[in-house]
Amino acid sequence: MTWDFLMGQFAAQFALWWVIWLGILLGIVVGILPGFSPQNTLIMLLPLTLAVPVEQALAFMVALYCANHLAGGVPAILMRIPGSGGAAATTLDGYPMARKGQAQQAIVLSFTASVFGGLITTLATIALLPWLSQLGLYLRSVEMVIIMLFGLTLIAVIAAKDTLKGLISGFFGLLIGVVGTDHVYSEPRATMGFLELYDGVPLVAALIGLFAVSEALVMIEEKMIVDDDARERAMQASWADTIEGLRITVQKWWHIVWTAFIGLFIGIVPGAGASIAAFVAYQQSRMWSKHPELYGTGIPEGVIAPESANNGVTSGTLVPMMALGVPGGSTAAVMMIVLQYHGMVMGPRLFSTNPELAYGVFVSMAVAYIFMIITILPLARYMARIVLIETKYLVPIIILVTVVAAFSERQYAFDMGLALVFGVIGYIAHKTNYHVTAMLVGVILGPLFEQYLVRALRISEGDLTVLFTSPVGNALWALLAFSLLVPLGRSWWQGRASRSSPPQP
């Protein structure tokens, strides 16, 4: 890959600006709507992407995919309703920022962290693609089990206010994630006789119920999402708040960089995805922070970490698809189908037989991110105004429109009912301080955890010690223990320090 080749690629992608804009606009719309995943949208638009030349189809799909990841944070910040699983972690600090009257700053931070996080990792991927593609080869089922467990430890750490309740929520979610047929014998488990549950619990229904419906049922207690002071501040919001968001972005540039790389590396692992990346980045951000106790109260780092990471995932997910022919996620799988339809064969030979396409995907992604910042940043001021709408008008729209969106994943009316059931469970969890986020992490991780655990046990003929036999796996175990022990040690140390300090007069 030469400099001239790369510049030529950038010029070719900039020439497709109209396709990229179209992808961005559609991606933003479907990203804001909970339940609308990029893969479903791409599937619906297959007749279009199959009909146009492959370069245009690719630029459109990549732009839609990246914009979708970016926009999922908007409803997460404004209404604590993540547009996608990857934005669930954004609710933890984004929504408290909105309630403090800083919705505009939070949205700007979410946009800039997403764009710069995505852009940095995309450029890094272009430079390091041949080496990054090897990373997936070192991760087998044993290592994946430990990575999943790493995700599970986040449940306890995120729900630190009451770890026991957090763990119950998380394990309840994990058990719900086991529902459906098993991976080896296809035996249905805990499906209550519903055929619709044979494929497992649909994640979109769980997401909509636990976040959107339950939040709406709690929201009716307030006249507005924000209190009176915050409303005054939100009403006086101006372009200065957008600039304030940009200033914080510049101030926290290093935070964006390292959390984006967490997303990139997790994105390369097939199946891990944006949800896990965002939670890992949030947890790591809190673990290394000088003020971890402020996380969850509405601080910029709590928005930057998950948003930067879930956009770092976008380029990571495409690495195994391009380099190994193994799609890193469901959206990558749809893209692969379109590319194969156009006669492209994914895998290591792609870089020698069709370098324009192999690198073009990532160049297209970089160009999409550049266009995105111009498109979306001015909208932050107007989007933030949604917190000024009275809840009596918002609640019915949130409940019914999101329940309708639950239908869109699999087109089963059953999923709408399931979203309502999850909504009631989520409401009870909200009211009794159980962590709905922990429950959702459990539902997401449940099927993946089982898949890799059963595979590892099959290979070892049922011997559980196989989980401690791999050098990479053992390093991951050490990292997992470290992640658990550091917060515990820190709280013990702080407790000891406060006990030993003399009382204030």
Added chain:
Amino acid sequence: MTRNSQALGADLVIPALALAFASYFFFSTADLVWEAKANGVIIGTALVILIALLVGRVALRVMRGEGGLGLDPLWQPREMAWKRVGLVAVTALFIGLLPWLGLTLALWLGLLAQLWIIGVRRRAILFWLPTWTAAAVYALFIAVLDSGFPHGPIENLLAPLLALAGR
């Protein structure tokens, strides 16, 4: 101590649901081979242990007189409880009637009913908010994306127009 933390019975609702589900899982998978239920049994066992710890903690607090077994946090504030029940009931009705009324009409009626339940009385809002929302949902899901939502009188009425636009 807050009023909510005194009603410790509410803290046991999620564990009770989780325990019921875990019991159902154990019971319904009893006859399956080990590999098919291993993951669920491991997770379910851990869940039961965690629930036992929580029940022990609640029992200890009740014995110390720090709270009772009331469920107050779930109903409070009282004046909102019936509105919540109404919203859930209308949503269930909306899902149930969807196959007959179609997406657009069911959504319009559902929004109207929910707005009324929540206390909106201005006629203009009661008419226009459901109308614009239902129109937007129709445009996105039926006209543009042609997703598989049930069609009712509105969709059937507008079908010739869509066909004309398609031509």
